[in-house]
Amino acid sequence: MSTPRDASGRMPGVAEIRAVPAAAWRRACLDAHAHGERFGGLFSHLPASGPPRLRAVFSTPAGERLITCEATEGAVETIVDVIPAAGWDEREAHDLHAISFIGHEPLRPLIDHHAPLEAWTVPTVGEDVHQVAVGPIHAGVIESGHFRFHVVGERILHLDVRLSYKRRGLETAAAGRSLGDGIAYAQRACAACAVTNTVAYAQACEAALGLQPDDHLRRARTVLLELERVYNHLNDISAICAGVGFAPGAMAYAALKERAQRLNERLAWHRFLFDTVSVGRSAISFDRQEAADARRELAAIGQEHQLVWRDLRFVSSLQERLEGVATLSAADAERLGAVGPAARASGLRDDHRIHSPHLSYSGFSVAVAEAASGDVAARTNQRALELHQSLELLDDLLTQPLEPGTVRRCGEEASTAVGRVESPRGVTVCVVVREGDRLAALHLRTGSYANWPVLAHAVVGELLPDFPLINKSFELCYACADR
Amino acid sequence: MFVLLNHLQRLRRATPPSPVRARGSLAVRHVDAGSCNGCEHELAAATNPFYDLQQYGLNVVASPRHADVLLVTGAITTRMAGPLRTAYEAMPEPRLVAALGDCALGCNLLGDQAELAGPLEAILPVDLRIPGCPPTPKAIAQALTAALHRLATD
Ligand code: SF4
Numbered sequence: 001m002s003t004p005r006d007a008s009g010r011m012p013g014v015a016e017i018r019a020v021p022a023a024a025w026r027r028a029c030l031d032a033h034a035h036g037e038r039f040g041g042l043f044s045h046l047p048a049s050g051p052p053r054l055r056a057v058f059s060t061p062a063g064e065r066l067i068t069c070e071a072t073e074g075a076v077e078t079i080v081d082v083i084p085a086a087g088w089d090e091r092e093a094h095d096l097h098a099i100s101f102i103g104h105e106p107l108r109p110l111i112d113h114h115a116p117l118e119a120w121t122v123p124t125v126g127e128d129v130h131q132v133a134v135g136p137i138h139a140g141v142i143e144s145g146h147f148r149f150h151v152v153g154e155r156i157l158h159l160d161v162r163l164s165y166k167r168r169g170l171e172t173a174a175a176g177r178s179l180g181d182g183i184a185y186a187q188r189a190c191a192a193c194a195v196t197n198t199v200a201y202a203q204a205c206e207a208a209l210g211l212q213p214d215d216h217l218r219r220a221r222t223v224l225l226e227l228e229r230v231y232n233h234l235n236d237i238s239a240i241c242a243g244v245g246f247a248p249g250a251m252a253y254a255a256l257k258e259r260a261q262r263l264n265e266r267l268a269w270h271r272f273l274f275d276t277v278s279v280g281r282s283a284i285s286f287d288r289q290e291a292a293d294a295r296r297e298l299a300a301i302g303q304e305h306q307l308v309w310r311d312l313r314f315v316s317s318l319q320e321r322l323e324g325v326a327t328l329s330a331a332d333a334e335r336l337g338a339v340g341p342a343a344r345a346s347g348l349r350d351d352h353r354i355h356s357p358h359l360s361y362s363g364f365s366v367a368v369a370e371a372a373s374g375d376v377a378a379r380t381n382q383r384a385l386e387l388h389q390s391l392e393l394l395d396d397l398l399t400q401p402l403e404p405g406t407v408r409r410c411g412e413e414a415s416t417a418v419g420r421v422e423s424p425r426g427v428t429v430c431v432v433v434r435e436g437d438r439l440a441a442l443h444l445r446t447g448s449y450a451n452w453p454v455l456a457h458a459v460v461g462e463l464l465p466d467f468p469l470i471n472k473s474f475e476l477c478y479a480c481a482d483r
Numbered sequence: 484m485f486v487l488l489n490h491l492q493r494l495r496r497a498t499p500p501s502p503v504r505a506r507g508s509l510a511v512r513h514v515d516a517g518s519c520n521g522c523e524h525e526l527a528a529a530t531n532p533f534y535d536l537q538q539y540g541l542n543v544v545a546s547p548r549h550a551d552v553l554l555v556t557g558a559i560t561t562r563m564a565g566p567l568r569t570a571y572e573a574m575p576e577p578r579l580v581a582a583l584g585d586c587a588l589g590c591n592l593l594g595d596q597a598e599l600a601g602p603l604e605a606i607l608p609v610d611l612r613i614p615g616c617p618p619t620p621k622a623i624a625q626a627l628t629a630a631l632h633r634l635a636t637d
Pocket of ligand 1: 188191484517518519520521522556557558583584585586615616617618
């Protein structure tokens, strides 16, 4: 199977690099945006010598574009007024490498935890307005992060999200490692997105090395990605039921998730599919018998899900709690750069699986419900819709045994490449910059990172006690965003 | 609703009961001090209908003030070391600390030294160690029920 090249003859994933002086940064980014290229992240990086470097990723149907500049004066003009999705990226770059974004005012600290409260929260004043601080340690078995709600009574006026409590500095630590070893850092970012993050990393490395996966490798990675989606979506439906205290639904889906994870373990020796992805080869294979067993178990999970799901549809005490809560309009989803099931539940036909030539998604079409109303109910239904789709995909992918896959050479080597993979939470972007066989820089912008500001927007006007439910309907990872 | 409850009942019957019977109880407070979220998933799974930690007297409680055991996951980031100590100090005595997962145990840690304060042992006295990356819900359930059993028979 040959890989389609873009108009310029580049391999998918290899970025066209446009280096501009700091003064032309904004112009270059806005030009890309004006040409319909989609923003995929803005990263700062401090090389061993010289000023900090900025990189912005844009994608077109034809390929990847990377706009880079050296922040020689420590400042560039902001792009956030035109591309609001870059808000967190600019705040993070400022905290990490003291780069100012002129016009982004106030440039509130995002990951700098030494900043005083007034600096990182939005002043919200008025009669009876008060703040409610939650976290970093939460009441349940939940990841650590801090939320500052500005409320009147129970009504949320504004939410400031402060994450990074789990910041392990994985990207910094990965720099200097070999390309092969670097994958461990991408995997460690998040267990629930381990396959996505490692496939995105492997794809970026392979593109940079001029390699492309063979059919076995494509199929292996697609199977792993869909297995990851299945257990995550089952988990999310369970969590949404738990969010309104509906224990029978929460437990039924927790049990289904357990079955899916046991299947993961049988097929790939790990409940979260750790260590199943490597650069340049596949780490899993299965024979006809194993594939048939897996298909049978997935069919059983699908049947059970249908049964329980149908039952849930008639539990009015559940459904009425989901409808009309935290509605995200399609326009807001688009403007804020929402991704994944959350974006599709608002009606955006956006799923990176249709642009994945290095995976086995031929014939895939984006699933969006007719009534994509953008509320918690729509996000719940979207999970069920995609679950059905993933189970069908897996049923198809598992009709044959899987042999160990490999890669073959098909193009020039490049210094910089981008991997993009649709995770259970939305598209994840991984940028790899290499020097020989070493990583010069690794950047990971996951679906969760893109959606956290969207969540903060969606809760405005909602009730504080509904926050856990709304949060679960997005089900974002903290670990992925913190890295 | 009827189908749902029936389904759970079937599941419950199909799951073999643990040989350890409940004697006493332990209230567990979990703190994520910089995990990859794998340990959290598995701790939560230990309360699903297959493992059902609650029936052995093990409950995850909302506040450290109600807890007997502080169950810590993750690499212990510099940013979480403070909140972790605060949670520990809020607990009534006697109190136990459990390290859940290889990260909390200090095995195979990845990250930038400047961001990490761990392992857990460097911060708090550790009484119970549950290895694994992540430990399976079964291993978690066994380790916690065994600890409860030891305490009850001491
Ligand atoms: S022990 Fe493994 S699963 Fe647990 S937090 Fe560490 S890396 Fe994640």
